[in-house]
Amino acid sequence: MNKLLTLCLMLTATSAFANEVPIEGSVASKCSIFTDTPGVYGNPTADKLSTDPADGGVDPIVRIDVVLADAYKAKIGWPTDFSSSPALNDALNWNGSVTVSQVSDASMSAYETNKVLYDNITEYDLTLSGSTWFKVESDVTYGVGKSLPGGSYKAYVTAECIAK
């Protein structure tokens, strides 16, 4: 009887066991952001910095490549503060804009018509696959006619790909 009971216990013990089955996957990026042209601030007047080529500057250009159509939104923001600069003790007046400067498909020119603006952000609905170039214009004035102190000034443009 004891042997029979032991045998039954052994059978029940071996019929229930656990194992781990892995599941792996990877996601390739379908939306890539590249800096096509880094920007340069010109100093047309003592109190102003500007990326306008007429002011001696260079407008930064960002390229966004989309593989999957109608799956992403692009959010591009012009600068609202310096990341590094000499000590400043007065207010800075920032201004900027984002426009589509070049497309790989004629239909992408509709992005400019359908863009959404708020604060310093311009949002584009990337409905087509391909490459789109966005030009950012930025300028800043210091106080009211106050001369900017000498030194190095740096600011950043933000660009994001957001899945819809």
Added chain:
Amino acid sequence: MSDVLPPQAGLTVGGIVYRYSVSKEVQDAYKVYIENLDKQNPGSLVFQSIDDWSGLPGNTIKKNIAIPDVLIDRFGDGQIRTEGDGSVDNANVQYYYKYDKCFNPISDPTCPGWADALYKYLLDNDLLKEGVVFEDPYWNEFVQALLNAKVDRDKIEEEAEEIEDEEEEEEKQTLQRVLAINEKVISLVKGLDQDAILLVMDRPEVQELYSKRTIAGGEYLETIELKDGKINDNARAGVRLGLASSVKHEEMVSSQYKRKTNE
């Protein structure tokens, strides 16, 4: 396209990149055609790309289009054609191309079918007629004469013997010279010559110096005397003999005794 692509046989076009800017009103219909004519099929196109700007604002477009390799013989002149209201500015069209060196197998011996292509070329250009005499360098008359020249074995053996005799002669002469010197030495030990030498050595005046010497007899007493009966050690002799360390040791030891006697 002859002034755009290199006029190279076997060249193929594999892609086109173009860029231009469009100025127009949003509501206007406007189409832009980027095309290349087909040289082998007049009236048709070998490549065409259409950009429809109708109802869209103008902008700059940049397109990169890959096409199956098309032979340059077929790629005709390119053109940018427009339909509607608008204008195209700053247009730029570029072609990707590559060259196949084995398009004509004769151009390179490493190409497949080079031998057959060369044979066909020779046939087509009547370079393989019968009776054509090729100048074989191995049939040059001077080369042939040299090859036909028979080797005279007797002459070679004779020359070898002559060389051998000359060597023996030279060896003999050398030996003779050596023996000549030895003969002079031998002559020295010959009896007559030796007697002459002894005779010279045995002259009376020479013998007299050795044989007629008289020495006075008697007792020879010692003239040297030791006065004290004691010979002192020469301390400096040890230094001269290289025993400086031993001398120093003796000095150090004896200085202890001197100090004690003083106390």
